[in-house]
Amino acid sequence: MSVLIVIGSTRPVRVGRQIGETLISTLQQVEGLDASLVDLAELNLPFLDEPLMAATGHYAHAHTRKWAQSITAADGVVFVVPQYNFGYPAPVKNAIDYLFHEWKNKPTAVISYGSHGGRQSYDQLVQVLQFVGTDLIEPGVHITLPRDAYGPDGRLQDTGAALAPYLHQVRALGSAVLERMSSPCERPQISLVPRAADQLGAQFLEAFNTHNPEALAGLFHEHAQFVDVMGHTFEGRAGIEAGHHHVFAGPLARASLTMESQRSHRLGASTVLVEVRWSSTGHDLTQFTEVAVPVRRHGLLVLVATKPDPFTGWAIERSYNTDFSLATTHAEAH
Known part of the structure; x- marks a missing residue:
């Protein structure tokens, strides 16, 4: 089953992509799980420019339809987000707001990172994901990155070493996501009943x-x-x-x-x-x-x-x- 890893940082100098690529190889170790990656920096969604509310299901722009297709095609989603000023990045909220019914009952998890694990970022994002109706899988993973993990260029010097203490948690989360995808939360089925x-x-x-x-x-x-x-x-x-x-x-x-x-x-x-x-x-x-x-x-x-x-x-x-x-x-x- 397929899980889509969403890289939430879009800064030119960032570590999110390094982390995401390492997470893919780790999640692929979970038997039955096929992980792929979408980078919001490459997706390059403009600030929400759809003329109608996402709840209508009418998407005027190709970039919205492409994003919607990515989420619809995935059996589950894992957001990988940093913490900026006690919260998660604006492009993540923007990407969520583009869609509505695509999130319903979608098995979803969050992996946060930062100098203290990105817990405030995690907590805020979880509230939004709960509201839009994802099938949230908790607990997530909080990755602490000390200052000496970064090189002079602002990137991780050794991604594998920096993430090594957390990879067992990532595999456990991957197994939980796979289990949830295999027996998803059932959406209520509405059937027509006789009525005058x-x-x-x-x-x-x-x-x-x-x-x-x-x-x-x-x-x-x-x-x-x-x-x-x-x-x-x-x-x-x-x-x-x-x-x-x-x-x-x-x-x-x-x-x-x-x-x-x-x-x-x-x-x-x-x-x-x-x-x-x-x-x-x-x-x-x-x-x-x-x-x-x-x-x-x-x-x-x-x-x-x-x-x-x-x-x-x-x-x-x-x-x-x-x-x-x-x-x-x-x-x-x-």
């Missing part, structure tokens, strides 16, 4: 108000599309689930919806359009707009649902959410 068309609006609101992205995504077909009130488009059930994981942990953490009214329109024997007028409180949209938003918002949720055959339930193919209060507020501001 006139219940879709209520079920959507129930999933939203309990902040349950899995249940909300379960109302949609596998290749559905959802457009939110800010115009963000989420593709597929996985993208809808990932996007709502993000907003339920952030701007909509305290939000709740109330149904004001609902109307259903049959468009054929197997297609229905559902209109849900809603009101909402508890939102925090300060990261999306500088315009003051009313405490209570009003809007319209449009659901287009289909029923493929008599033995399956209705499921949403397209969903469009409009915030009347937000649109009115922006119009007044201009």
Whole structure:
């Protein structure tokens, strides 16, 4: 199984590459483990320049798609990071922020290094990896590099000697990663269940108000599309689930919806359009707009649902959410 080692230092003069290359040869000693390396200095991602949130799964740039493919193709990931000023390097956070659903349940470990082992760097990075949903394997490895390990050129004089005290820990971590990759954390499988068309609006609101992205995504077909009130488009059930994981942990953490009214329109024997007028409180949209938003918002949720055959339930193919209060507020501001 394949594990990708991510070199987190991008400085022209660094020891991260030396450490990474030694770790590859060490991890290759674990039977069944195939290690490869990606160097963020060579990947050369610009500071996040994707126009849409990563949770949408829409990547406009080739460098993003290349990075996403690297993570998707790997069975596991090991970050190798130094400690700079009590934290980990900015390029590592930048690389993580480019992606979202690629991290979900991905077996991941961290190896830190520095004059005191890079423990603060490790602790901070672990918090981020836990939030984005990786299947984190702990404990990691903390490599202490004394001053006399460095040569006049700022690089390690003898990488093997400097890392020798830690290689048994690296092999043990490699074995733990391999075990986790062989029996990965199972992602909840959402299956369509029978449901009446006139219940879709209520079920959507129930999933939203309990902040349950899995249940909300379960109302949609596998290749559905959802457009939110800010115009963000989420593709597929996985993208809808990932996007709502993000907003339920952030701007909509305290939000709740109330149904004001609902109307259903049959468009054929197997297609229905559902209109849900809603009101909402508890939102925090300060990261999306500088315009003051009313405490209570009003809007319209449009659901287009289909029923493929008599033995399956209705499921949403397209969903469009409009915030009347937000649109009115922006119009007044201009």
